[in-house]
Amino acid sequence: MAKIKRIKFEKKVYEYLKPFHITGSIASSSTNIEIIMETGEGIIGYGEASPSFRVNGEKVEALMAMENFINEMLTDMDTNRYKSIFDVTDKLIASPSLKAGLQFCVVSIFCMEHGIKVNDFFGGVKEYIETDKTIGIDSVQNRIKEAEEIMKSGFYHIKVKVGENLADDIETMLRIADRTRGATYIVDANMGYTPKAALEFVNQIYRAGIEIAVFEQPVFYQDIDGLRFVRFHSPFPVAADESAKSRYDVFRLIKSEAVDFVNIKLMKSGISDTLAIIEMARSAGIRLMIGCMGESSVGISQSALLALGTGAFDFHDLDSHLMLREERFRGQFVQEGPIIRVL
């Protein structure tokens, strides 16, 4: 028995080392909610929610105001029956990042109580994973410089944000590829293109002999027909990110044959929907990557342990903690360059 006694929310603000610019948004800081869950026996689980207004419609203050309600909802529930807590927290459809942090607290309490590692709880498949590093939208020149620096620092998976200026994006990709031979590219338009512009982009890159491993969310999240159109005409695999929040979204994407890849994020799906999406994708032959919002090392830890444990992801985009100013590293993993290892 490990009954939940109290849950506390703490607001935390982290500055970006450099303002983070993606299609339609520039952020200078990330405001997260740290969740501290305590059982009657004094076991404490820590989690983090990194709310996103752009993707989830979440506002930090609205989520903070839910602290009392969450306590009423979960107090006296037994973490040994974690699935029943997953089922209750699945009702938090308007605050999925909160659901993610709460579900992680429950899993980590379960693991402490039973003396197992969280990555083993998720399956214990991988010893290490490799993350990419992201280049935000900037001038062509600055993006090239950043790509060179990323590769020099040992990262071979480079994520490039595009979507605001087609001509600049094409030039950027051609020149980055020229300066970072041997790297693997994930390109993310964050819904910035029309289906036609998306094809123009990939065709020009393809004709130059450059390979893109994943082309993420080229079009608006509700444009499933557009996504399918790009998928069937693109020489590179197409992924849904903003279009794929819940297990129901992914079910619809699979039925529509709209994508090759899904980018799962705990902050969109929580642990319960993430596990459901992994099994669905496996059944349907869809490949997976895992991404993040603005998590600190506490939140990245949640995704890293799930990715290590399930071993379900071809690509890992778990780099937000590397872009934020943090007093000290608090992840439950070891990181050397792009390699994230079990602690």
Ligand SMILES: [Mg+2]
């Ligand atoms: Mg994305």
